[in-house]
Amino acid sequence: MKPRRIWLTAAVLLALIWSAVAVIMHQTDHLVSWPEKVIVLVEQAPWLKGPEGSPESRRLYLNQVITNLNRLDTQQRRRLREDAQESIDRFFASLIEEEQKEYVNRTVEPYFESISKGLKLIPEEERKRLVGRIRNDLKNLRGTSAEGDRLSDQDREFMEFMIAEDPILFLREAPTKVKMELAPVLEEMQSRVQGMRR
Numbered sequence: 001m002k003p004r005r006i007w008l009t010a011a012v013l014l015a016l017i018w019s020a021v022a023v024i025m026h027q028t029d030h031l032v033s034w035p036e037k038v039i040v041l042v043e044q045a046p047w048l049k050g051p052e053g054s055p056e057s058r059r060l061y062l063n064q065v066i067t068n069l070n071r072l073d074t075q076q077r078r079r080l081r082e083d084a085q086e087s088i089d090r091f092f093a094s095l096i097e098e099e100q101k102e103y104v105n106r107t108v109e110p111y112f113e114s115i116s117k118g119l120k121l122i123p124e125e126e127r128k129r130l131v132g133r134i135r136n137d138l139k140n141l142r143g144t145s146a147e148g149d150r151l152s153d154q155d156r157e158f159m160e161f162m163i164a165e166d167p168i169l170f171l172r173e174a175p176t177k178v179k180m181e182l183a184p185v186l187e188e189m190q191s192r193v194q195g196m197r198r
Helices: 002-031 035-043 055-070 072-093 097-107 107-123 126-145 146-150 154-165 167-173 176-197
Strands: none
Touching: 035 055, 035 072, 035 146, 055 072, 055 097, 072 176, 097 107, 097 176, 107 126, 107 176, 126 176, 167 176
């Protein structure tokens, strides 16, 4: 009879523990994010399937998407891009210009500050090497984009001058859509800078 009672007690304790875990997970679900959650949010934006909605409801929903996206770490963002880049692009295109700026300001702009601070903290020789890599990444990315092909020779020269002189300034001054295109490069730069500081 004793072994049976031990198993029964263990089963009850396990059920109580898992019940407590389930309650805690339910209570903290709004504080945690993962790529699939962001995918669902961008694919189910109310204005993608019906009426535009009020500016206030759009602002609140956009805030929810941005908050969840910003909670993702670098690996999760990479996985999100690999799994749902079309959905993210469609969501971004559905935003009005002011909303696009808000989205970029809160999801991409923080990289500039982080990269800029990180570059100041690493030794000069490593900084030069890293800035060279950043320049090459930007040139390669812009050269392969459709918009890069549409640039006039004068615009292309100016862009190359800006990248050569100060890539961070170029990134800060870039148009909203360009910043959005450069988000993966910025994430990679941030990882490189953080790796070199260690």
